[in-house]
Amino acid sequence: MSSNDTERSAELRQASGLVFLTSELATLFRRRRTWALLLALAAIPVLIAVAVRLTSGPPTGRGPAFLDQITQNGLFVAVAAITVAIPLFLPLTVGVVAGDTIAGEASTGTLRYLLVAPVGRGRLLAVKFAGAVVFCLAATLAVVLAGTLIGAALFPVGPVTLLSGDTVSIGESLLRSGLICAYVTVSLTGLCAIGLFVSTLTDVPVGAMAATVVISVVSQVVGQLPQLEALHPWLLSHYWFGFADLLRQPIEWSSFAANALLQSGYVLVFGALAYGRFTTRDVLA
């Protein structure tokens, strides 16, 4: 027994909580599906840039915001791509990852082994949520980085004219791109919490993924209906396009703050629901 005691150190001691988070992220990013999602997202700015380059004529004024500026300054590819990705593509990929958190483990049979390992149920939820948020950051970075690179490759790059009419240097504009990434990641944390909760309700990951994406779409549809205006400030997607405020001089931080507040509300409510559900249910898968 002595050799066994040395490897477990006499007292049951707690290793750092980061070990399991690292393991979760390693598992997430060793998965081919994760890279397929990130590649699909990175393809959006590439498609936009190539299409604009091939058809470059006089600006038509149609299409998503910022599209016309691309030919003057390649740095706008990233912003145009984020604008295109926010309503559907980003929620879609985040829905896949967030909906898979618990239900995916249940369907591979790994959930019971994690719980018996043991991972406390609350700890598992926290680590899964953190993993999903890291994926949100990776997803927005994929769009912005690919956009910046392809924009620099196909179009001239120079000081950027902001929405407020001021001009900032290339370095400053890259910093603003980073801020946009942070803003969009924060925008998606509420959706992560919803996906986590839905994922605790079922053992079928596809169902949880679809439900999460549908919720994000419904939120945007409701946001389009003027009859439901009273609801609008409470909608998950209400500030999704507010990142444009980061392209003003001085930066308009109020939408960033309001967005963060709203999203943390969603995280609290759906995090609590997920905890309440997951810590009381029998794991039968």
Add this chain to the structure above:
Amino acid sequence: MRDQALPEGTVVQTRGLTKRFGGQNILNGIDLSVPKGAVFGFLGPNGSGKTTTIRILLGLATATSGEVEVLGRSIPKFLPEVLPRVGALVEGPGFYPFLSGRANLHRLDAADRYVDPATRRARTDRALERVGLSQAAGKKVGAYSLGMKQRLGIANALLTHRDLIVLDEPTNGLDPQGTREVRHLVHSLTAEGTTVFVSSHLLAEIEQMCSHVAVLRAGKLVAQGALSELRAAGQTRVEVLTPDVADCLRALAGLGLTPEESISAHQPPLSLGPAVSAPLTDNVQPETIVAALVSAGVRVRGFTVDQVRLEELFVALTGEGFDVVQ
């Protein structure tokens, strides 16, 4: 030193364990008692509640009523203290198909906060070696056969020293060689002081492995105890292979036995003729029977004394064997 926390002699103890699900009692007042150091066989037909009991012992499911103690601590209250000392294979292996066998074990080991990350590699490699998977450790689990996944599942239970190992149908999907290896493994675990709780429907397996058994039927415990005691409770029978059935019946009845013509339990060549069997009573010795048969001029072609086998015991206890009751 950890043993101080254990109550003398009992590793798993349940009192009146009941689980209601969908309007019926899946488990109905189970009083389970697993002695320390035992290889405890948990038997029952499909749907009798074996896996549900195991889920409750491991905190995956909660009991509707009743008390559960594992390693001397109340479940589910002390799960975080108990589970690190328990290894388990529950309801078949579950692994990430896109990770290698070794990476899967590393992941599950990282989930255990009470082990030393510095020894992770050495411990997983040793566990893989014990189940004969060293060669395939780098292969993705998606490419494993069922038997290999089963071995990996057992390796997961062996990642560190455990006081209790729960193996739910451990030989499922294993070839005869693998089945024998599991038997050896279980013996080596008991030698290390680990109590092993095995659920199975393969009675021959249990019979060779276990020191104690419990039999579950439709959510009720119908027998529990040391295998030798349970066997002793069953009847010992004598069987005579003879062409002189009528004489044999008369001779045995003359000794106060209740003989009957039977189909031999030993499947002899047909040429040996019919069989007569009778339960052995305490006051009649086998040699007395042989002498009586010879003096009665009965031609004896075979004579056996059989202790009741687990399979017969099992069928007697659970009725129709493997039929699903619930």
